[in-house]
Amino acid sequence: MKLSPQLLRRLALPIGATGLIAFAVLTLSPPDKAGAAPPAPPATAPTDQSSVVAALGVIEPSSEVIDVGSELSGVVREVFVKPGDQVAAGAPLFRLDGRALGASLEAQMAAAQQARANSAASASRVPSLQANAANAAAGIAQAEAGVTTARGAVTQAEGRLANAQAAANVARLALADAQARLGLFATISDPRAVSTDERDRARFAMERAKASYDQARGAVLEAEGGLTSARGGLGDAQARLAAAKATSASAKASITEGQQAALAAQAGAAQAAAQAKVVATDLNRLIVRAPIAGQVLRLNIRVGEFASAGTLAEPLVAMGAVTPMHVRVQIDEEDAARIASGAPAQASLRGDASKRFPLTFVRFEPQAMPKKNLNGGAERVDTRVVEAIYAFNPSGIQAFVGQQMDVFVTARPIVRAAATQKSGDAK
Amino acid sequence: MNDENELKLRSSLMVSFGTQPRSRSILGMVGIALKMLMGDPVKYFGLVFGIGFSTLLMSQQASIFVGLLTWGANPVLDVRQAQVWVMDPRVKQPDQGQAISDQSLYRVRSVDGVAWAVPYARSAATVKTMQGNIAAVTLVGVDNQSMVGLPEENLANSMSAIRGRNAAILDGNTQHLIWADGRDPIGQVVEINDNRVVVTGLTSSLTNFSGLPTLYMKYSDAIAITPPERNKLSFVLVEPKPGVTPEDLAERISEVTGLKALTRQQFAAAGTQFIIENTGIPISFGAAIGLGILVAVVITALTLAMFVAENLKNFGALKAIGVTNRQILVMVLSQALLVGFIGYGIGIGGTAAFLYFGQADPSLRGFKALGEIVGGSALLVMIIVLGSAYVSVRKVLKLDPAIVFRG
Numbered sequence: 075m076k077l078s079p080q081l082l083r084r085l086a087l088p089i090g091a092t093g094l095i096a097f098a099v100l101t102l103s104p105p106d107k108a109g110a111a112p113p114a115p116p117a118t119a120p121t122d123q124s125s126v127v128a129a130l131g132v133i134e135p136s137s138e139v140i141d142v143g144s145e146l147s148g149v150v151r152e153v154f155v156k157p158g159d160q161v162a163a164g165a166p167l168f169r170l171d172g173r174a175l176g177a178s179l180e181a182q183m184a185a186a187q188q189a190r191a192n193s194a195a196s197a198s199r200v201p202s203l204q205a206n207a208a209n210a211a212a213g214i215a216q217a218e219a220g221v222t223t224a225r226g227a228v229t230q231a232e233g234r235l236a237n238a239q240a241a242a243n244v245a246r247l248a249l250a251d252a253q254a255r256l257g258l259f260a261t262i263s264d265p266r267a268v269s270t271d272e273r274d275r276a277r278f279a280m281e282r283a284k285a286s287y288d289q290a291r292g293a294v295l296e297a298e299g300g301l302t303s304a305r306g307g308l309g310d311a312q313a314r315l316a317a318a319k320a321t322s323a324s325a326k327a328s329i330t331e332g333q334q335a336a337l338a339a340q341a342g343a344a345q346a347a348a349q350a351k352v353v354a355t356d357l358n359r360l361i362v363r364a365p366i367a368g369q370v371l372r373l374n375i376r377v378g379e380f381a382s383a384g385t386l387a388e389p390l391v392a393m394g395a396v397t398p399m400h401v402r403v404q405i406d407e408e409d410a411a412r413i414a415s416g417a418p419a420q421a422s423l424r425g426d427a428s429k430r431f432p433l434t435f436v437r438f439e440p441q442a443m444p445k446k447n448l449n450g451g452a453e454r455v456d457t458r459v460v461e462a463i464y465a466f467n468p469s470g471i472q473a474f475v476g477q478q479m480d481v482f483v484t485a486r487p488i489v490r491a492a493a494t495q496k497s498g499d500a501k
Numbered sequence: 502m503n504d505e506n507e508l509k510l511r512s513s514l515m516v517s518f519g520t521q522p523r524s525r526s527i528l529g530m531v532g533i534a535l536k537m538l539m540g541d542p543v544k545y546f547g548l549v550f551g552i553g554f555s556t557l558l559m560s561q562q563a564s565i566f567v568g569l570l571t572w573g574a575n576p577v578l579d580v581r582q583a584q585v586w587v588m589d590p591r592v593k594q595p596d597q598g599q600a601i602s603d604q605s606l607y608r609v610r611s612v613d614g615v616a617w618a619v620p621y622a623r624s625a626a627t628v629k630t631m632q633g634n635i636a637a638v639t640l641v642g643v644d645n646q647s648m649v650g651l652p653e654e655n656l657a658n659s660m661s662a663i664r665g666r667n668a669a670i671l672d673g674n675t676q677h678l679i680w681a682d683g684r685d686p687i688g689q690v691v692e693i694n695d696n697r698v699v700v701t702g703l704t705s706s707l708t709n710f711s712g713l714p715t716l717y718m719k720y721s722d723a724i725a726i727t728p729p730e731r732n733k734l735s736f737v738l739v740e741p742k743p744g745v746t747p748e749d750l751a752e753r754i755s756e757v758t759g760l761k762a763l764t765r766q767q768f769a770a771a772g773t774q775f776i777i778e779n780t781g782i783p784i785s786f787g788a789a790i791g792l793g794i795l796v797a798v799v800i801t802a803l804t805l806a807m808f809v810a811e812n813l814k815n816f817g818a819l820k821a822i823g824v825t826n827r828q829i830l831v832m833v834l835s836q837a838l839l840v841g842f843i844g845y846g847i848g849i850g851g852t853a854a855f856l857y858f859g860q861a862d863p864s865l866r867g868f869k870a871l872g873e874i875v876g877g878s879a880l881l882v883m884i885i886v887l888g889s890a891y892v893s894v895r896k897v898l899k900l901d902p903a904i905v906f907r908g
Contacts, residue, residue: 084539087549091843094850101857103869110581112740113660116617116647119610121742128610128618406604409611425646445604459604488613488757 117427117480120420125487127409129459131401131421131479135394136465137366139475142391145359146170147383150375155391157373161364167391168375170360179353186346193339200332207329210322217315224308231304235297242290249287252280368395371475394475399468401433403481404459407442412485419464419483423473427480431471433464527831530824534832535839537812544808548840549847551800552882556848558793560878561855566786568708568868573776574769575707575867576623576639580650583619583738584747586768587754590761594775595768596639596711598624600732601760608758609737614745615754619644621736622723628679628716629692636679638716639709640693642723642733649738651704651717657687658702665701667722673703674863675714696726708867710776794881802889805837809893813900821902829897837890838883845882849875 119126148170155167256276259268362381372392375381381390401421405413419433439461464481466473538545571578576595577586587609589599600622609618622642629635643650648660651670656662663670669691671679676686686700698718706715718726724733739762741750747764754762763771777783809816816829852870859865 084535087843088839091846091850094846094853097857098849098853098870098875099872101853101870102872102875103856110653112582112617112619112647112649113651113653114647116619116644116649116740117610118617119615119742125613126611128607128615130607406608406611409608412611427646482610485611488753 115427117422117482119482120430123420123482123484125412125485126482127405127413127485129403129405129409129481129483131403131464131481133473133475133477133479134400134402135368135371135396135475136398136400137368137395138400139371139392139394140365140368141386141389142167142362142365142393143385144170144362144381144383144390146356148360148381150377150379150381153373153375153377155370155373157370159370161368161370161393163364163367165364167362167364167370167393168381169362170381172357172360175353175357175360179350179357182346182350182353186343186350189339189343189346193336193343196332196336196339200329200336203325203329203332207322207325210318210325213318214315214322217311217318220311221308221315224304224311228301228304228308231297231301235294235301238290238293238297242287242294245283245287245290249280249283252276252283256280362391364393366393366395368393371396396468396475398465399473399475400436401464401466401479401481403433403462403464403483404445405462405483407458407460409485410442410460412488413462413483414486417484419481421464421466421479421481423471424478424480429471431466433466433481436463436465438462527828530828530832531835534836537815537832538808538836538839541808541811544804544811545840548801548804548808549844551804552797552841552844552886553847553851555793555797555800556845556878556882557851558796558848559790559881560849560852560874562786562789562793563874563878564852564856564868564870566782566790567871567874569710569782569786570773570776571869572708572710572867573772573774575709575772577765577769577772579652579707580621580738580765581652582647582649583740584765585739585741585751585754585762586765587618587737587739587758587760587762588735590759592761594772595623595736596709598735600730601734601737602732603734605734605758605760606737609739609754609760612750612754612757614742614750616740616742617647618737618739619647619649620720620734621650621738622720622727622733623735624723624727624733625713626693626716626727628698628714630679631690632680634679634681637713638679638693639711639713640723640727641715641717642720643717644738645719645721652706654705656702656704660702662702663717663719665699667696667698667726668701668718669698669722670702670704670717671700672706672715672717674705674708674866675712676703677863678712678714693726694728698722698726710772794885797882797885798889801837801840801885802892805833805840805886805889806893808836809833809897813897814904816897817900817902817904820897820900821906826898830891830894833890833894833897834887837886841882841886845879848882849878 117128119128150168151171152169153167154165154169155161161167256273256279259273259276262268370391370393372389374388374392375390403419415438416435418435420430421433422428422430442458442460445459462483573594580586587601587605589601591597592599603620606618606620609615620642621644622640624640626638626640627635628638641650643663645664648663651660651663652672653660656670657673658670660670662668671686673686677683679691680686680689687703689700691698691700693716698716700716704717706717709715727733737760739750739754741747751762751764751767754760819829820826852874856865856868856870859868
């Protein structure tokens with residue numbers, strides 16, 4: 075067929091239309107591209123487990139994080155550790171300024187020494203007081219012997235008085251006899267009836283009897299005087315006894331007093347010593363020590379800063395035992411029933427879902443909590459979570475305390491509701 | 502049609518009949534028919550441009566219509582990595598904010614058959630630029646680690662640009678809504694809810710119905726800078742394990758968690774459905790498309806009928822020399838198909854050009870040239886022209902050849 079210009083003209087439109095259709099087909103929009111791979115792998119459920127419960131895990135030390143507090147407030151003079159240091163239990167972490175307490179300790183020690191000296195002095199006074207008391211007791215014995223002697227003298231004097239009175243009575247009788255004879259002679263008026271001699275002799279006899287009587291009376295008086303003096307001696311002796319007794323009582327009282335003073339001084343010494351010890355303990359408490367063996371996780375205190383005692387929003391030192399590490403896995407209460415105690419789990423760290431490592435079950439927290447470890451941002455949820463604690467060996471894994479993990483716990487499969495029940499619900 | 506032409510046509514008719522063998526005679530008849538058609542340029546071009554215009558109207562309007570509908574699905578279609586979307590049971594479309602508890606992420610992850618599940622937050626926010634402009638944006642928070650949901654196309658910076666603190670990747674197609682002066686948005690500092698946000702990269706996301714620029718951030722950043730709410734997790738994006746179909750998984754997730762789970766296609770369809778149900782778009786575009794069809798039918802049928810009527814004498818002559826009705830039918834159909842083809846080509850070419858060159862304009866970027874529309878309008882045009890041809894040719898078929906001699 076010849077290509078005449080006329081034919082070409084006729085073919086122009088169909089060819090043009092073909093070209094336009096080809097253009098339309100060629101410029102068709104590309105179809106929707108579904109099923110692209112994610113730019114980075116997300117945390118993926120393990121393929122070897124048919125049923126898992128996924129949960130958020132937060133790494134914590136196996137001891138949990140210990141916010142080490144200071145018992146006393148003060149300025150930090152020395153910090154012994156660096157963040158990340160492994161420390162033994164009891165190892166010093168930091169030391170507060172102790173100058174004031176040190177001075178106070180010296181003063182307390184001096185006071186204690188003085189109190190001890192006082193106590194010794196008080197104790198040494200007691201024996202001399204006891205000797206005094208013994209002397210006083212000996213005085214009592216002496217005074218009692220004096221009383222006995224005086225009583226003997228009174229008895230003797232009484233005996234002598236009785237003798238003298240008896241002699242006086244004899245003499246009185248003899249006098250009365252002599253007087254009677256003399257009277258007899260006197261009644262004879264005739265002087266010659268009786269010789270003068272006789273008369274005189276009777277007179278003299280009466281005189282003699284009178285003198286004897288007088289003598290006897292004198293002896294009685296003397297004996298009476300002796301008795302009185304003996305009685306006075308007895309009174310004296312008794313008064314001396316009473317005085318001796320009083321002395322002894324006072325000596326005894328002063329012993330008690332001395333002993334009490336010694337006890338008080340002793341107690342004072344003990345108190346002063348205890349006070350010194352309190353200060354020494356406080357001085358020791360200025361050094362804050364590691365409560366357990368573990369790693370220093372955070373150090374918020376530097377030399378020269380003031381460390382406050384008590385609960386702080388930012389702990390001075392945070393530490394914990396990091397071998398093994400624990401993961402606190404928060405399982406939704408609705409899924410908790412599917413997890414058996416001891417169920418194995420796998421976890422990957424946020425930011426690297428490609429590396430997954432196994433976790434071993436430690437325990438369930440016995441109390442379910444409102445969810446508080448948040449997935450990011452200011453999340454507010456009313457869900458309760460059951461917390462399971464899992465452990466892993468951190469060696470070879472760069473895992474940090476507080477880091478989040480995507481945890482997949484092997485679980486029982488979800489039991490689907492029976493079909494009949496479902497259709498019933500639908501109605 | 503002048504007499505000279507008519508004469509030529511008739512003579513060629515005779516020639517081809519006399520000389521061509523039977524097998525080629527159909528082709529000869531078609532050739533004559535086409536000569537007949539092109540010999541009458543007024544009707545020829547009338548038919549071609551009538552069909553061309555109505556094809557343009559139909560296909561272009563249909564493209565815009567489908568494009569608009571797809572805008573409702575585009576937030577879903579933009580996420581190519583995940584097959585299943587999990588949301589609050591009340592959510593009907595992707596831009597509807599009804600957040601679910603963050604714990605839902607773990608509940609979904611714990612469902613059997615889930616390979617992975619990541620959070621996805623979608624909310625409205627207002628951006629303040631350093632230049633003092635204010636622009637509404639759609640703020641999307643994608644999973645910090647996997648960045649599922651961040652479109653990977655046309656990234657002006659690497660995907661890791663989103664990893665910085667309060668770093669954002671902006672949809673480069675709509676950046677002019679924030680900075681009208683055409684400056685490079687990378688490195689620009691904006692303020693969202695009193696938070697400093699740095700644009701560190703550009704991506705290309707599909708146009709969404711709201712028309713707002715989309716700003717992609719890390720999930721943690723996105724929920725940190727939005728105002729406090731009880732929940733902020735809009736969706737959980739899920740990928741089934743190998744061997745689990747998305748439909749089964751979606752059903753299972755709904756059953757276990759009580760949340761609504763839809764496959765990507767279902768949710769995209771829901772987004773489209775929402776627009777159909779809640780806007781006047783279907784009616785207005787349906788009317789335009791219907792008018793296109795009406796124009797095509799009317800113009801084609803009338804012009805073709807007119808053309809056939811004018812050539813009635815010629816057809817009569819053909820019948821008189823023994824051309825069968827079937828051959829005449831083929832002739833008219835071939836004429837109709839030619840004008841249909843050319844007209845369709847012009848119309849669809851116009852639509853394609855409109856969509857192709859329209860991509861340069863950001864507001865037209867969301868409309869797609871779809872194979873379904875190209876094919877569908879071809880089918881429609883074919884039905885219209887063949888139908889019109891058949892209706893027009895009936896008169897010829899009933900024609901008595903003697904009419905020619907009656908003059």
